[in-house]
Amino acid sequence: xxxxxxxxxxxSAFPTPARGAxxxxxxxxxxxxxxxxxxxxxxxxxxxxxxxxRITKIFITHLHGDHFFGLPGLLCTLSLQSDPDGSKAxxxxxxxxxxxxxxxxxxxLSHSQLLFPYTVHxxxxxxxxxxxxxxxxxxxWDRGEALPxxxxxxxxxxxxxxxxxxxxxxxxxxxxxxxxFHRVPSFGFVMEEKPxxxxxxxxxxxxxxxxxxxxxxxxxxxTAVVLEDGATVSPWDVLDAPVPGRKVCVLGDCSGPLGDxxxxxxxxxxxxxxxxxxxxxxxxxxxxHGHSTPGMAAQLARRCRARRLVLTHFSQRYRPAxxAxxAxxxxxxxxxxxxxxxxxxxxxxxxxxxxxxxxxIPLKK
Amino acid sequence: xxxxxxxxxxxSAFPTPARGAxxxxxxxxxxxxxxxxxxxxxxxxxxxxxxxxRITKIFITHLHGDHFFGLPGLLCTLSLQSDPDGSKAxxxxxxxxxxxxxxxxxxxLSHSQLLFPYTVHxxxxxxxxxxxxxxxxxxxWDRGEALPxxxxxxxxxxxxxxxxxxxxxxxxxxxxxxxxFHRVPSFGFVMEEKPxxxxxxxxxxxxxxxxxxxxxxxxxxxTAVVLEDGATVSPWDVLDAPVPGRKVCVLGDCSGPLGDxxxxxxxxxxxxxxxxxxxxxxxxxxxxHGHSTPGMAAQLARRCRARRLVLTHFSQRYRPAxxAxxAxxxxxxxxxxxxxxxxxxxxxxxxxxxxxxxxxIPLKK
Numbered sequence: 001x002x003x004x005x006x007x008x009x010x011x012s013a014f015p016t017p018a019r020g021a022x023x024x025x026x027x028x029x030x031x032x033x034x035x036x037x038x039x040x041x042x043x044x045x046x047x048x049x050x051x052x053x054r055i056t057k058i059f060i061t062h063l064h065g066d067h068f069f070g071l072p073g074l075l076c077t078l079s080l081q082s083d084p085d086g087s088k089a090x091x092x093x094x095x096x097x098x099x100x101x102x103x104x105x106x107x108x109l110s111h112s113q114l115l116f117p118y119t120v121h122x123x124x125x126x127x128x129x130x131x132x133x134x135x136x137x138x139x140x141w142d143r144g145e146a147l148p149x150x151x152x153x154x155x156x157x158x159x160x161x162x163x164x165x166x167x168x169x170x171x172x173x174x175x176x177x178x179x180x181f182h183r184v185p186s187f188g189f190v191m192e193e194k195p196x197x198x199x200x201x202x203x204x205x206x207x208x209x210x211x212x213x214x215x216x217x218x219x220x221x222x223t224a225v226v227l228e229d230g231a232t233v234s235p236w237d238v239l240d241a242p243v244p245g246r247k248v249c250v251l252g253d254c255s256g257p258l259g260d261x262x263x264x265x266x267x268x269x270x271x272x273x274x275x276x277x278x279x280x281x282x283x284x285x286x287x288x289h290g291h292s293t294p295g296m297a298a299q300l301a302r303r304c305r306a307r308r309l310v311l312t313h314f315s316q317r318y319r320p321a322x323x324a325x326x327a328x329x330x331x332x333x334x335x336x337x338x339x340x341x342x343x344x345x346x347x348x349x350x351x352x353x354x355x356x357x358x359x360x361i362p363l364k365k
Numbered sequence: 366x367x368x369x370x371x372x373x374x375x376x377s378a379f380p381t382p383a384r385g386a387x388x389x390x391x392x393x394x395x396x397x398x399x400x401x402x403x404x405x406x407x408x409x410x411x412x413x414x415x416x417x418x419r420i421t422k423i424f425i426t427h428l429h430g431d432h433f434f435g436l437p438g439l440l441c442t443l444s445l446q447s448d449p450d451g452s453k454a455x456x457x458x459x460x461x462x463x464x465x466x467x468x469x470x471x472x473x474l475s476h477s478q479l480l481f482p483y484t485v486h487x488x489x490x491x492x493x494x495x496x497x498x499x500x501x502x503x504x505x506w507d508r509g510e511a512l513p514x515x516x517x518x519x520x521x522x523x524x525x526x527x528x529x530x531x532x533x534x535x536x537x538x539x540x541x542x543x544x545x546f547h548r549v550p551s552f553g554f555v556m557e558e559k560p561x562x563x564x565x566x567x568x569x570x571x572x573x574x575x576x577x578x579x580x581x582x583x584x585x586x587x588t589a590v591v592l593e594d595g596a597t598v599s600p601w602d603v604l605d606a607p608v609p610g611r612k613v614c615v616l617g618d619c620s621g622p623l624g625d626x627x628x629x630x631x632x633x634x635x636x637x638x639x640x641x642x643x644x645x646x647x648x649x650x651x652x653x654h655g656h657s658t659p660g661m662a663a664q665l666a667r668r669c670r671a672r673r674l675v676l677t678h679f680s681q682r683y684r685p686a687x688x689a690x691x692a693x694x695x696x697x698x699x700x701x702x703x704x705x706x707x708x709x710x711x712x713x714x715x716x717x718x719x720x721x722x723x724x725x726i727p728l729k730k
Binding site for chain 2: 013014015016017021039040042043046047063064065066068069070072073076077080098099101102105106108109110111112134136138141183184
C-alpha cells in the first residue's frame with residue numbers, strides 16, 4: 001500500500017513563484033490528506049500530479065494567513081469541479097478554534113454553496129502555546145452563524161491524560177495532534193498506521209496439520225480454529241510477528257513542542273516534517289518569532305529517533321535551485337542549512353523540501 | 366504622463382496556471398491601482414514588472430471569491446515587505462458592503478497587524494443588481510468589530526440624481542462606480558482624467574504683446590493678466606483648446622449594466638475592459654449565470670463608442686497560446702471569441718486579455 005508525501009508549498013510568510021505558501025499532501029490508498037492550505041494551494045495542486053478531488057481530510061496547523069488563506073478558494077473550486085450528483089466525498093477539516101467561523105463567513109459573503117458536505121472540527125488550544133500577549137480567544141466567534149452543510153463538527157479539547165488530541169481512528173490508522181509553541185497556538189499531527197498482522201507461516205501450518213483453505217483465512221484474520229482431530233490452533237501459533245505500521249509526523253510552525261509528548265508520539269517516525277525558517281546563525285531571531293533553525297529541528301528528530309527528517313517552511317531568501325532570482329546565493333545557503341541539520345544527526349541524511357517534491361514511505365517488512 | 370493597464374488574472378471562477386483569478390492594475394504616475402484581487406494575485410504581481418508596494422487604491426467589483434479571496438494575503442504581504450518606519454503609503458479599498466467585515470475578521474483571526482493605514486469604503490448595492498433570491502444583506506456584519514487602523518471608511522450610497530457612486534475626485538481625475546446586473550451585485554468603475562489646459566499659443570501671445578516670463582505661467586494656470594499698457598489678457602485669448610483627459614472603464618462580472626448610466630459614463634472610453642466568460646453560442650447559459658459573451662460586450666462598447674474594447678474573464682477552457690493543456694483547442698476557440706466581438710464592432714480590433722499583458726493608453730494631443 002503506497003504512502004507518499006508531496007510538498008506543494010515550502011516557503012514561509014507568503015507565496016512566491018519559487019516557493020508556495022505552506023501546503024503538503026499525504027497520499028495513501030488514493031486518498032489525499034492536505035496539511036495546511038496557504039494562498040495558491042489550489043493552483044499548486046493543478047501543477048502537481050495530484051488530483052484535488054481526492055482530498056478527504058484537511059489539517060490546519062495554526063492560524064497564520066500563509067497556512068490557511070487558500071482554504072475558502074480551494075473548497076469553492078472543489079465544489080465547482082465536483083459532479084452535481086453529490087458524488088464528491090465529504091471533507092473533514094481539522095484546525096484551531098476560529099477556523100469554522102472564518103470559513104463560514106468567507107463562503108457566506110462570497111455566495112458560495114458547496115456541493116459536497118464538509119465538517120470543521122476545531123482544536124481548542126491552551127494558553128501556554130504562545131506568548132501570553134498574543135493569545136486570542138475565538139470562542140463565540142461563530143455565534144449566530146448557521147451550520148455548514150454536513151454533520152456538526154467536533155470541538156476537540158486536549159486529553160489531559162494523553163496530553164494530545166485524538167482526531168481520527170479507524171481499523172487501519174490513528175491521527176493525533178499535539179501542542180507546539182509558536183507566536184500563535186500551533187499543532188503537530190501524527191498519522192500512524194496500526195500494525196498489520198504477520199504473514200501466515202506455511203511451514204508451521206503444515207507441521208500442525210492445517211489444510212490450505214478457509215481455515216487459513218480465519219487464522220490470518222485472528223480467529224482460532226479447531227481441526228478435525230479436535231486440536232485447537234491459535235493465530236499466535238502460525239502467524240509471523242505483526243508488521244509495524246508507518247508513522248508520518250507533520251509539525252506546524254514552532255520554536256519547539258510543549259513538554260515531552262511530541263517525543264513519545266513521534267518516536268521512531270518514518271518521516272518527520274519540521275520547519276526551519278532561518279539558519280542556525282539566526283537562532284535568536286528564529287526563537288523570537290516562534291520559529292526553528294535546522295539545528296533545532298534536528299535536535300528534535302534526534303531525540304525521537306526519527307528515521308528521516310525533512311525540513312521545510314524556509315524563509316523566501318532561500319531560493320531553490322533554478323530560482324536564484326535577486327538573491328543569487330540561495331543555493332549555497334540551502335546547502336548550509338542541510339549541513340547544520342546533518343551535523344546534529346551525526347551525518348544522517350536530511351532532506352530540504354522543494355515545491356512538488358514527492359517522498360515515498362515504503363511499507364515495512 | 367504614462368497610463369497603462371496590466372492584466373494579472375484573466376480567468377473566470379478559479380485561478381489556474383494558464384489564467385490567474387481576476388485582477389488587473391492601472392498604473393498612472395507610478396501609482397498602481399488594483400482592480401479585483403482573486404487568490405494568487407500577490408504571486409502574479411511578483412511575476413509581473415509591477416511593484417506591489419506602489420498600490421495605493423484597490424477596487425473590488427463584486428463579492429465572488431475569485432475576485433477578492435486574494436485580498437487578505439496581499440495586504441499581509443504588503444505589510445511584511447513595508448519598512449517598519451511607517452513610510453508605506455495608505456491604501457484605500459473600495460468594494461461592496463461586507464468587504465470590511467471580511468477583511469477585519471481575516472486579519473484578526475490570522476493575528477495580522479498591518480504596518481500601514483488602510484481604509485475600506487463600502488458601496489451599498491441596490492436590490493435590483495441581482496436576482497431577488499440571491500440578494501443578501503450584509504449590513505450589520507461588522508457589529509462589534511474594531512475599526513481598522515486609519516481613518517474610518519465611507520459608506521457610499523447610490524447618488525439617485527447621478528445614478529452612480531462618486532469614489533475619488535482630485536484636481537486631476539475622478540473615479541465613479543455604476544451598477545451592473547450579475548448573480549450578486551456587481552459594479553463597474555470609470556477613471557476619467559480631467560481635461561488639461563491647452564497649450565499657450567505663442568503667436569497669439571506675440572500678437573497681443575505679452576512678453577515671455579512670469580505672465581506666461583499665470584496665463585497657463587488660468588489667470589488673467591494686465592499688461593503695462595493697461596490691456597487685460599484672458600487665458601481664453603492665448604490658450605489652445607483644453608486637451609481632453611483619458612477614460613478607462615473596468616466592469617465587473619455582468620450580463621449588462623443597469624439602465625443607461627453606463628453608456629453616459631463610459632462614453633467614448635479610451636479603454637473598456639469587459640468580461641466575456643463564454644462564447645456567443647452559449648449566450649443563454651452566460652445570461653443565466655449573469656455573464657456576458659463577446660457579442661454582448663461588443664454591443665455595449667458599440668453603444669458607448671468605446672475606442673478600444675478588451676475582453677477578459679474567460680472560462681478556463683479558453684487557454685491562451687502556449688497553455689494548450691488538456692483542451693488542446695483553446696487557441697482556435699479564442700480566435701472565434703475575438704471574431705464574435707469584432708463582427709459587432711464592424712471589424713474594429715478587439716483585444717483578448719492574457720495574464721501579464723500590458724496596454725498603454727497614450728496621452729491625447
